[in-house]
Amino acid sequence: MRIALAQFAQARIEYDVCPTGRTGRALEDAMYTLCVMTGVRTNRAGAGCGGHTAAAVQHPPGGR
Numbered sequence: 001m002r003i004a005l006a007q008f009a010q011a012r013i014e015y016d017v018c019p020t021g022r023t024g025r026a027l028e029d030a031m032y033t034l035c036v037m038t039g040v041r042t043n044r045a046g047a048g049c050g051g052h053t054a055a056a057v058q059h060p061p062g063g064r
Contacts, residue, residue: 004033 008030015023035041 001037004030004037008034 008027011023011027011030015027
């Protein structure tokens with residue numbers, strides 16, 4: 001899970017810095033992976049697990 005969260009965080013940063021088709025696809029792939037791992041479903045990109053995963057990256061369980 002930590003690796004998936006780190007990949008999401010990196011993809012989010014890269015997309016925010018340079019929003020291109022490549023970085024957008026990488027972000028969508030990372031969000032999809034996290035949604036599958038956590039069982040969250042959404043019809044809108046960024047809704048559902050996307051916002052929650054960003055908080056988890058900043059404040060992971062156990063404070064690490």
